[in-house]
């Protein structure tokens with residue numbers, strides 16, 4: 001993972017990580033080896049980028065009003081050891097789905113067929129200070145996107161979208177947090193860690209949260 005100071009924009013205006021394939025030491029890996037981790041939060045922290053590193057992408061699935069899952073890619077803004085945070089527009093479909101049904105699934109895949117993390121959990125409204133902090137770390141491009149990514153703008157012809165963007169960016173190089181900027185904090189009740197192995201089958205460890213803490217079981221990949 002490449003590191004960058006939290007408020008320093010990267011060359012990539014989207015400021016998302018194209019993660020390098022991790023090197024898995026299968027003899028000691030907590031999923032592939034004979035020694036499993038008891039704490040899935042610590043394991044997730046060891047897999048995910050540190051707070052000063054570029055963010056990873058994840059698929060967030062919600063349940064729509066017709067009961068169908070709806071999936072889309074978002075940036076995983078942060079995992080603090082307890083909650084997976086992502087940020088979006090408060091008027092988006094996903095925010096609408098979550099307000100009616102906070103049950104969500106998250107899925108994160110690492111390159112090179114190495115790792116996958118799947119989470120089931122409940123999405124809560126993220127605290128205002130976390131939401132503001134995540135916005136502050138967004139690149140200028142993503143801050144401008146948070147303002148201009150509206151249904152009205154999307155309907156404009158390309159020329160007007162380009163000129164409108166240019167004019168907005170010229171007068172708002174780093175726009176303040178818009179009112180519609182929203183954050184969700186997903187608390188996991190189930191976490192599945194998948195690790196491949198070129199010399200054996202892939203394998204998963206499933207963790208379920210219960211009253212007595214996390215239970216775990218080994219599953220085929």
Ligand SMILES: Cc1cc2nc3c(=O)[nH]c(=O)nc-3n(C[C@H](O)[C@H](O)[C@H](O)COP(=O)(O)O)c2cc1C
Nearest residue numbers: 057070072073074075076087088089092093094095
């Ligand atoms: C690589 C990538 C990263 C994205 N990151 C975000 C994000 O962090 N937040 C967000 O709201 N949408 C993000 N999007 C756009 C979403 O995938 C989606 O199109 C948008 O949020 C509307 O989704 P909805 O209508 O289902 O709510 C991203 C898309 C891609 C392809």
